[in-house]
Amino acid sequence: MDRVIVVGCPGSGRASFTRALARIMEVAVLTTDEAPEGEGRWVVDGLRGDGLDPGLAACDAVVVLDPPAVVCLSRALVRPLLRNAGGDGALEAVGQVWVFHWRERRRLMAHIETRAPHAVIARLRSRAAAGRWLARLAGVPLP
Incomplete structure (x- = not known):
């Protein structure tokens, strides 16, 4: 496996998983804006699917992190508070989790x-x- 795209909603553990995968593969993490279209080794952190088409055409694997909505919601609520972003960040993240789980996931x-x-x-x-x-x-x- 040389070219992997990781997708998932906020709170799914996508960023941590992508960093761990990149360490194992010994490659840098790219964003969808940097996603290569061709050969080589890479890992793309693709929030949900925006701008993934070039990478999807060239990838070997797609990892979809899809924990239950309640797990993502709890993580999304806690993260802004830990980062001192306040309630606005939490509300935005909750909205993104809601939209992903009930609208975007199937698409x-x-x-x-x-x-x-x-x-x-x-x-x-x-x-x-x-x-x-x-x-x-x-x-x-x-084990």
């Missing part, structure tokens, strides 16, 4: 399946599943 999955039929798609529904996926990729034996 995003269909978009990925249409634009990247060649790619392995891993839909990870929990932090534990994400950890196991990373461990397998890193060659760490699991």
Whole structure:
């Protein structure tokens, strides 16, 4: 696996997962604005799906971080408070989680399946599943 796109809503653990994956693959994390269209090794942190088409055409795998909405909501509510961003940041994040889980998720999955039929798609529904996926990729034996 050389070219991976990671997608998920706020609070899904996408940024942490993408950084860990990039360390395992020994590559830099790119944004959708930087997503390469061709060969090479890369990991793209793609918030939801905006601007992913060039990367989807070239990727080997797409990881969809999709924990339950309540998990994402709790993380999205706590993060702005920990960063001293206040209530406005929390309300914005809650809105993004709501829109993703109840409007965008099905559309995003269909978009990925249409634009990247060649790619392995891993839909990870929990932090534990994400950890196991990373461990397998890193060659760490699991109990």
